[in-house]
Amino acid sequence: MSSAGDGVSSAGDGVSSAGHLLEVSGLSAGYGIVEVLFGVDLVVDPGEVVVVLGANGAGKTTTLRAISGMISAAGQINFLGESVLGRRPDQLVKRGIAHVPQGRGTVTSLTVEENLRVGAFVRSDDEIESDIEHWFEAFPRLGERRDQLAGSMSGGEQQMLAISRALMSRPKLLLLDEPSLGLAPLVTHEVFDRLRVITESTGTAVLLVEQNANLALDFAARAYVLEAGRIVISGDAAELQGDAGIQKAYLGV
Amino acid sequence: MRDFLQILLVGIGDGAVYAMLGLGLVVIYRSTGLLNFAQGEMAMFSTFIVWTMWSLGLPMWLAILGGMAGGFCVGALVHQVAVRPVGDPHEKPLAVVIVTIGLFLGLNGAAQLIWGTLDRSMPPLFGRGQVTVFGVAVAWQKIGAVIALGVMVLLFYLLFQHTKLGLAMRAVASNSESASLVGIPVPRLLMLGWGLAAAVGTVAGVFIAPNLGLGTNLMQLTLIFGFAAITLGGFDSLVGAVVGGFVVGALSSVMPRYITIFEKMPLAPAFILILAVLLFRPEGLFGKKQVSRV
Numbered sequence: 424m425s426s427a428g429d430g431v432s433s434a435g436d437g438v439s440s441a442g443h444l445l446e447v448s449g450l451s452a453g454y455g456i457v458e459v460l461f462g463v464d465l466v467v468d469p470g471e472v473v474v475v476l477g478a479n480g481a482g483k484t485t486t487l488r489a490i491s492g493m494i495s496a497a498g499q500i501n502f503l504g505e506s507v508l509g510r511r512p513d514q515l516v517k518r519g520i521a522h523v524p525q526g527r528g529t530v531t532s533l534t535v536e537e538n539l540r541v542g543a544f545v546r547s548d549d550e551i552e553s554d555i556e557h558w559f560e561a562f563p564r565l566g567e568r569r570d571q572l573a574g575s576m577s578g579g580e581q582q583m584l585a586i587s588r589a590l591m592s593r594p595k596l597l598l599l600d601e602p603s604l605g606l607a608p609l610v611t612h613e614v615f616d617r618l619r620v621i622t623e624s625t626g627t628a629v630l631l632v633e634q635n636a637n638l639a640l641d642f643a644a645r646a647y648v649l650e651a652g653r654i655v656i657s658g659d660a661a662e663l664q665g666d667a668g669i670q671k672a673y674l675g676v
Numbered sequence: 677m678r679d680f681l682q683i684l685l686v687g688i689g690d691g692a693v694y695a696m697l698g699l700g701l702v703v704i705y706r707s708t709g710l711l712n713f714a715q716g717e718m719a720m721f722s723t724f725i726v727w728t729m730w731s732l733g734l735p736m737w738l739a740i741l742g743g744m745a746g747g748f749c750v751g752a753l754v755h756q757v758a759v760r761p762v763g764d765p766h767e768k769p770l771a772v773v774i775v776t777i778g779l780f781l782g783l784n785g786a787a788q789l790i791w792g793t794l795d796r797s798m799p800p801l802f803g804r805g806q807v808t809v810f811g812v813a814v815a816w817q818k819i820g821a822v823i824a825l826g827v828m829v830l831l832f833y834l835l836f837q838h839t840k841l842g843l844a845m846r847a848v849a850s851n852s853e854s855a856s857l858v859g860i861p862v863p864r865l866l867m868l869g870w871g872l873a874a875a876v877g878t879v880a881g882v883f884i885a886p887n888l889g890l891g892t893n894l895m896q897l898t899l900i901f902g903f904a905a906i907t908l909g910g911f912d913s914l915v916g917a918v919v920g921g922f923v924v925g926a927l928s929s930v931m932p933r934y935i936t937i938f939e940k941m942p943l944a945p946a947f948i949l950i951l952a953v954l955l956f957r958p959e960g961l962f963g964k965k966q967v968s969r970v
Contacts (some may be wrong), residue, residue: 491857528854530847532964541847544840545859592859594893 437569444469444628445490445502445520445596452489452496459485462498467596467630470623474631474660477649478550482524483632486649487598490630491522492517493645502596517545525604527585531574535565538573538584542591549592558587562617579610583617590627597622599631603638611635617643640664677794681812683933684926689818690901692825696880697895698909698917699828704913706836707845707869710765715902716895718754719877720782720843721892722747723885724791725813726878727798738802744875751874754779755867765866766852787892795889801882803927821883825918828876832914844871877920901928903964904946907953910963919961924949932951 434615453459453498467473477483489496492512500508507515512522519521529538539558543551558608559566562583568576582602589597602618603611615638622629633639640646648656648669656669663669697715704712712718726743730736734782758775759765789842802820825914836842847855856862877895884898887939904924909916927945940943953960 440706447911493857512856513859513860513861516857522857524857526851528851528857530850530854532850533843533847537843539845540840541843541855541860542858588858 425563442468443501443504444471445500445630447486447500448488448499449498449500450486450489450496451498452485452494452657454485454494459652460489460496463649463652463654465630465647465654465657467628469595470626470628472629472631472643474509474633474643475649476633476639476646476647478614479634481649482652483649484600485652487522487524487600487632491520491598493522498548508524513545516592516594519593520538521589521592521594521596522598523585523589523600525600527578528580529573529576529581529585529588531572533573534570535573535576535584536569538588539565539591542588545592553590554593558590561621562587579606579607579614582606582614584622586614586618590621590625596628596630599629601633601642602631603633603635611638618642636670637664680930681810685812685814685818685931687926687929688922689925690929691905691922692818692821693880693884693921694898694901694905694924695825695918695921696821696828696876696883698905698921699825699832699878699914700876701902701906702912702914702917703832703873703876704869705906706849707872708765708772708866709849709910710769710776711868712722712873712901713773713776713899714754714871715877716785716899717772717787718747718751718874719782719785719881720892721722721750721893722874722878723798723857723881723890724796726882727796727885727890728799731796736799739778740801740878743882745922747874747878748829748871750783752785752867752871754874755870758782759870760863760866766850767805784892791892793892795891798882798885798890800886809877817883819888824879824883827922828879829914829918836914841865841868845856900943901925901946904950906960907950910960912964913960916962918962 440469443466448464450463451458451460453562463486474484475486488494488499492510492515494604496508496584498508502518502520507518530541533541536555539555540551543554559569564580565584566588568580573581576584586602606614619642621627631639631643638662643660646660647654648662656663694899700715700719701712704710704715714747722743725746726739729739729742734742758779759772762768762771762775800817803817836846844855844860845865845868848860848862852862881894885894888894901924905920906917907920908923909918909920922945927949929943931945932942
């Protein structure tokens, strides 16, 4: 299956080919003695929306955690052509990787506005205030609750807050871990509608991990299917969605 | 009545010192989410640094600044060497709290090795004079303690509520994983929190040492009052530490005077207060109730 127009083939030689924003090859990671990933390869191009699908326990979350430096990993992770393996999460934020972890991870004892402000920790430009206002306009419900503690908001609102907080660092790549988790279907659709608008307007690349395959394939341009720590399928999201065999075998829909 | 006022004012003066120690505890709590049982010993240690500089001939104010800087380094070092290697306080809160108890013993032992077991005398920063207000005598030293406390509260308030650094420290205390995911260098900020708490403790030590005599047990009772103060005020509230400190100081001064049983048990009012607050209002007077919706 074709990958989306990168032009240059990287024949697994580990040399970062021009154009890829993120290039992961041979990534292995786990927790203690439990190995979860066994040589994952994937790429994300600038501005591209890519989804990693897979069942519970396939290693989706672990993949994101390894990329953002939350857990140690082996293999290669190149971001903007430089190796970032072994970097701490806060160092990666400076380089342009923002991670919205599963379960959202808003700072519940800070107000909504303080959450956004802390999201701009790595920035020192003078557009922070206007960015905060921008997100309050994009998500009016956050604006109405700007002085409220983040922990007192509903799940959907917290997810919107977590996403806009991550975008406050003006990342080049947004790692999103199951934004639909624990949300009602209607709210999930709203979150994805917003995400589509945001990625189109900011040009931020997204690496999304999701169990809700149909929703994710609608949103993404390309997809990988992870099974037991290995990538088993990759291709255009539309193709995957149209392939009944794949749908049945891997996506359970 | 005058007698009562006199005792009350003495208590409030003591309370300012309890509040300072409480401030250090609140600062650690707000930046790491932990109670630091070594807070008093860190303060004792840095007060000895002040004493050493003063006895070497430095003017008192310079010695205090030096002691605060020294205390900051002790606090930061303690974090780097003893606390950080144990692990993330959010993942292993109990392990880290036990480390602070170990630090309590370790710092006490280190101070005995360096400065010996004899009590040293330290002059009061504001002299031994007093001023009479409405027929009640108040020592300048106590007035000075209240002013110093006010200045410190103001500085910490500005730090936590109006600076990027303070906001980052609060984020780390609440959710260190999220904090690192927005780019905050968590270990460095924890180190800063420990350093600041120890520096504040220095000031508490400087005010209390002239009364009690500077020995390695300087802070052991005072810390209990400090804990009582922040329990009453709320673990995460700077204002709470101040109000709590004053109330604890006043109660500990007034109650033994009128209820004879407390004469033999000077700590009892503080303990009763801790118990009562935990029973009836666990978040304290000014503490934030833990709110979370899942």
